[in-house]
Amino acid sequence: MAVMTAPPSNKAAIVDVKFPHKALVDRLSPGGRYIDAQTDVDSPWVPFGENAAIKHLAFDVRQNLFSNILWVKGPGVIGTHLHRGTITMVCLEGSVRYLEYDWTATPGGLILEVPGESHTLVTEHPDGCKLFGWMQGPIDFFDDQANLVDTADVWWFINHYETYCRDHGIAINPKLYV
Template sequence: MFDTSDTKFTPSSAYEIVKIPETYANIIERYGVEGKYVNAQESPWVPFGVNAAIRHLAFDVRNNIASNILWIKSGGVIGTHKHRGTIVMVCMEGSARYLEYDWVAGPGDFIWETPGLCHTLVSDDPNGVKLFGWLQGPIEFYDENANFLETVDVWWYINHYETYCRDHDIPINKQMYL
């Protein structure tokens, strides 16, 4: 059993900015990239099929990464797909599972998918599910006969978001572009 009283350090409780010495401060100042804050409420829910929507949060074209919240609005399915990169998701509300596995993710549960896996995302919850996702690399979608339909990657997500914004006179949030 782990004894928490034997912790080697206690994080500082100083409520102030502490200037940390940095050997490479001048290099970091020249080439470092500042972190980003994205207000999710400024990103619209963009339809994704008949029973789902995506709230786009970030696009990183250098690494083919997109981040979003996928909302399956009631019980439903996001068709069979194959990941060509790593996908990390956290269930925020409701529940979801893959037909190919025997687990069901609920609020706070962590899902990690590796390249090459094929699966079919479903929510049996009458209230659906919201999943926060960090998606690296392309995802290939297939129909019920295993025929290829579409490749979804960072470029597809950008087009999905920007097209919807233009069609609905919504300003494009440049904070989302990492």
């Protein structure tokens, strides 16, 4: 058995791969896309409380998946929440920790969360933090007495994005919907 140590070609050229279902993919797939996360060209920063904002990057209603960048603008907290699906995040800037764990995420660090865990996100970094995330399923938010306050799922995040865009005269970007 051959072991692949690197991709088999270094020539920058389009290769016509003979995939048996290519016509179906061409007809039914929404296709690849690029979302500019560095500017507001594709998605604005939408306020999320007084000290945070969200840049929405993708919504998949079929799988209840959503992607965004959470920006906590300075030292602060995102209250206790319970994930009902899998969360994958990368710390882009600053640092962040959960009160329930003994680690702190720093730029480039990967955060994995599994369904059924609740935690409280805290950043003490003077510049806060930015977290890129792919999230699946609902997130239940609780007050400090463990009372359910709200549930955020793909529909909540779509409403969050679209309401802000409508209220501020910003065109809703169809590239965000996969």
